[in-house]
Amino acid sequence: MKLPRLSSFFKGMNLTVFTFVMIFLYIPILILIIFSFNDARIITSWKGFTFKYYAQLWENAAIKEAFWNTMLIAILSTVISTLLGLITALGLENKRLKGRRGFMGLLYAPLVIPDILMGVSLALLFNFLRVNTGMVTVLIAHITFCVSYAVIVIQSRLEDFDYSLIEAAMDLGAKPRTTFFKVKLPLIMPGVIAAALLSFTLSIDDFIITFFTSGRGFDTLPIYVEGTIRRGTITTINSLSTLMIGFTLFLVVFTKRIRKSLISFF
Amino acid sequence: MRDKREIKPVNSFNQKIDYILAAPALLWLTIFFLVPYFIVLIYGFLTPDIFDIKFEFSLDAYRLIVDGTYFRPFYVSFRMALLTTVLCILLGYPVAYFIARAKEKLRNTLLVFIIIPFWTNLIIRIFSWRIFLSYNGVLNDFLISLGLISQPLEIMRTDWAVILVMVYVYLPYMILPLYSVLEKLDFTLLHAAMDLGANEVKAFFKITLPLSMGGIFAGVLLVFIPALGAYLIPQLVGDQRSLYVGQVITYKIKNIPRNWPMASALSFTLLILVAVCLLAGYYLYQNRQKTKRFG
């Protein structure tokens, strides 16, 4: 059936706003990419094409360290929060579980409370416990904000699960354990992968919570970048940013699953 | 024949196992999410120290909240969050509508274009705006070269710069939930309404808008609340004379002399504010649902 047609006024307005938003969203990114090849100390005006800041990037030990710190935290927090998320989602699958509403509330709360509050509260917790901040505290913080997302993404996949498949597997002779590993797990795997990708991206993107929970000498890339911008020595940031944008583009464009999970998340 | 036995369907859940499965993450969130807020609550009633905190009872921090000394940062943050949210709705709704009404094959591609910036590192996006907006930045160069202005505009480090970048960062959070509602909306209803004599504008306000209210509520939740606690954007592009709540809290925690009781009191107040906003939103939404059902 044909949809009712919008008048040209409405249509034109929507198209105009869409185009405007697209320009709005992409101009800064394009400028950043272009200027990463700019041969000038002051980044704001164009002085000629160069690769030299990419080379500097390669030689900068602090950036390399921050990069590896980011990766380490991202991988560890992704693995841990995805596993935690998976088993929790399996437990909360039971809609008749007593106290389920409360548990769901606890899971959703971190999503609706500003990040800065989680950062402050964790900073004070670690102070209260007299724990030295550093890698471990950052990892704990990242797991804390990733695990809710992981549970919810996996849960939405479980909700679509067709339970007659479990019966079919058992009917064909599979014991509960085999049924889980051969039928249920493979079928919810896209959800698990989506949860992992989401956790990974949230982790490498986070600034504020890391800012409150990392000590001196443990910088992740966002922390390093922010510090550099504040100190004003920003020549390498353009090239670093361009590489990071490239990484994002790669993730989003080439992994259909991130897109799907993100769209279905809302 | 046998006596009545316990029923246990094959596909049923085992409560005990389910509790064990759900326990680790819930325990984790209790320790690292719930308990810290109690510490924030307690720290608000202690005495500040230059580097740390003294475990002596004091009401100073909350006194300063109650007497309005810290009213301004809350006001500034609230105003900014509100403006950001409104702008996000105004810009996001037509975009979401446009994508939802696009050809099915095109939709995913369009969504990807919305998502790419969303998945780009936050700091990098803010940084790119600094290049764009700064005094001798790209925008000013461009406008001067066109002859539209003779002197560079002071955009960076104003409240408007904060709102601009906030909208930039949070717009996808508004578009995506709106899209997911509009995409499921039955547009033949519009046809029906127009068939019954409503013109297009009327049909939009009577049909499309009420039916997409859920998406707007979700979007507002995802934009307004994080915006209340914004720190990084005001810090990097904002006017340093008008401080936002997030900045004040961060300074009290990070800068020396530290004042953790004050930071705690401010955080807890912000938490209460967020909770009130959430409850108000929830109440409004429920109420609307009710009138929809009976009205």
Next chain:
Amino acid sequence: MEEIRIQNISKDFDGFLAVDGVDLTIRSGELFSFLGPSGCGKTTLLRMIAGFETPQRGNIFIGDEDITDLPPYKRPVNTIFQNYSLFPHMTVWDNVAFGLKIRKVPLPEIQSRVSEMLQLVKMEDQSAKYPAQMSGGQKQRVAIARALINKPKVLLLDEPLAALDLKLRQHMLIELMNIHDAVGITFIYVTHDQGEAMSISDRVAVMDKGKVVQAGPPDDIYERPASIFSAYFIGETNLITGQVIGIEDEYIQLRCNMGDGEFFEIDSTFHFRPEVGQQLTVSLRPEKIAISRNKPRIQDDINVLKGSIEDILYLGSHTQYIVTVGKLKFRVFSQHKRVYFDDTALDWDEEVWLFWHDTDSWLIDEMPDEAAYASESMVHPPRFGKREQSRNIAEEQ
């Protein structure tokens, strides 16, 4: 090959008695159907045989083995699910091989048995496809292959054709019968469609409210319904209530109220011995009644009634007439061959004669639920829903 014995099985879902003391014996190699309206307990009974539900009371045996408490994966039983339940992440080949892989059958044997099975269901050239790429009929075939490859003693089919369109359903029905003949194991077939059950089954169990109302070969159930429910649920029928006024040799005479104070008498053979004065119901199938504008010459006018045509429904292979006799309404089917009397078609409001052979009616030792039906029973036989009943009562008043 062993028979299945279901002994006094009951199943209660939070106070709702889904299956209520069912006793059945299903013979080895039989194609047996559970037939009944939705909610009659047929699917629950099937699920208890499969092992997905445990009964609170009673036992199920296959041969001498009590399988009541065995989990589904230990039962020599396989199921065709209503929505097929193929594993969406596996190809046709992997779906079919699933049961054998679980049992750790050596690969060469799996390969040969899978291709044999796919051949049986005519899917040998589709083995690399995924369920999402197949039509309903193809999924159905794969589901059959996936179940039969395990060489079960019993195959359970839960409304297997419900999701298919009419033509395909008729086609699959014949194929199912062929497959049954080819493998020779017991099939238990659950359906709410009497046509399916009648055409495919060796025997049918008609179920209502958790109980087996009648079990037997299809023609038996149609011709000799044991209860008003069987008579009404299978096919269509006229239910006439009356009082026995005489018994003579192999006949009884029944006096029936026309609803307007007038009475008529009918004669019928009987299969149980009623007592004079007893109230009972006669089931008279619409196709057994002859209809004519000329009065038939029948001795003593036994089973001859005069009425008028209220409605005519042309149904292709036959025409259905609604004929009022007094306040009663008879439903009559008449095929389109007019060799007996004159050739002009019957018309609305025309006066007609109904007559039937006294061996074509069937006595049921039961009265319809509501007294209200007694006078209005025939064409609109008792519906088994409350609303309909109360409406009829209201109309009476």
